Amino acid sequence: MSVEKNGVHISIQHLEKSFGDIEVLRDIHLEIQPGEFVAIVGKSGCGKSTLLRHVAGLEVVSAGEIKQDYHRINGLNQTARIMFQDARLLPWETVLTNVGIGIGLKKNWKEQAKKALQQVGLEERANDWPSILSGGQKQRIALARALAAQPRLLLLDEPLGALDALTRIDMQELITDLWQQKKFTALLVTHDVSEAIMLADRVVLIEKGKVHMDIQVPLPRPRNRSSAVFAELEEKVLAEVLGKKVGKKDSGQLKRVANE
Template sequence: MSNNTLLEARLVSRTDKAVAVRTHALSKEFSGRLVLHSLDFRVDPGELVAVVGKSGCGKSTLLRLICGLEKPSSGWVEVDGERLNGLSRHARLMFQDAALLPWKSVKANVALAAPRKSLRDRVAEDALQHVGLRDRAQEWPSILSGGQRQRVALARALASDANLLLFDEPLGALDALTRLEMQALIERLWLERRFSAILVTHDVEEAAALADRILLMEGGRVTFQTTVSLERPRDRASAEFTALKEAILERILGRHA
């Protein structure tokens, strides 16, 4: 119990560290093909923004630019008021594949992200506790299920003091039930820690369930956005939820005209 409150205190103190993201006329070109068209985009501190769109619309590229894995062809990215040059120290990217090191135990995988080496073990255990995998700490990643691996990846991001989490369809390869569980977990962690987050997904329901704001990307541009003001946790059966989902789907499928 006392251990728990200690943890809460530590987590709450993180709240004010969430960072803002802005992109200024951000463009990216791959061998002559324009993937992002002069994008102006913003995420407020502690906001969870979902980006939806068909494959190839540039949403993954946007995330890679924001965390600094790619350089913009023109324009720039600003994280926490600073113009990004190289890798961002705030951002952590989660892929569809958990990208765990198979030769390290679950705990060692999480521990490698901890910024202070002296506290690595404790931080890793705390983080694993948060995703409900404390008792699997000594296992090899290869024996975990896909959902468990993504939980470990999530724990790793938590252990690294991330202020900005970029999710690149992290739940895309999971079965429907596991996906619901993971969505609930992501929402809970986000409510506890209030990091800023960008969730790239092609699952409109996932976007509607988790996001404060939903952007639709088409051909490298944001063509539609809407703020979601439904109460959390969202009732997926409610009329408002369904209406929101339908509205976005119709935009995507181009039936709005």
């Protein structure tokens, strides 16, 4: 129990959001257990990023409510940290100071920032300017910044979307490792179904502003992309995302035929 307490509990009830006449979220219900890793997938424009921004407290709900540890989120969610798609590092500060931003540059931030940098394996870049880093390194720094304050909730807004395939696999492993160590609650928004299954305990599909599917990923970690269960699960979610109704068995057979 004490381990699980590190992450927060999130409960979303009847959440609705419209921008003017456009309804982005319609009657969303979602329970996230402490320490759980939930991935939200969906086509672009389905409202998944808006949902994440609500949990961060960056948007005002039109109706319904979001509770964190049974308290309504009102204004900016101070326990949450976001990792954005673009790293959003300050170009005029060193890598170390950028990580220190995660602790608000308060007392003793340097030591904590150094530790966080070690966790992502970039402590030797502490005094460099961000502009000389590669895209993958920038996202590692952003991850270190997000985790520096030991947040109980990590929100990931397509953080690996702009990275190349190999770097992305590295980052997925790093995120899994750190999540297993720290036991924070994680909410990942992505359009990459395989990434969702690789990382998450649960995959939630949002379509037209509603929860369309919510399935567990019963795979042990470390996960293997080439396992049959992984592939089957990926196909199932993909079929739902694309709106194709394919029978479970058929899809398996189709795949086998295609491979032969």
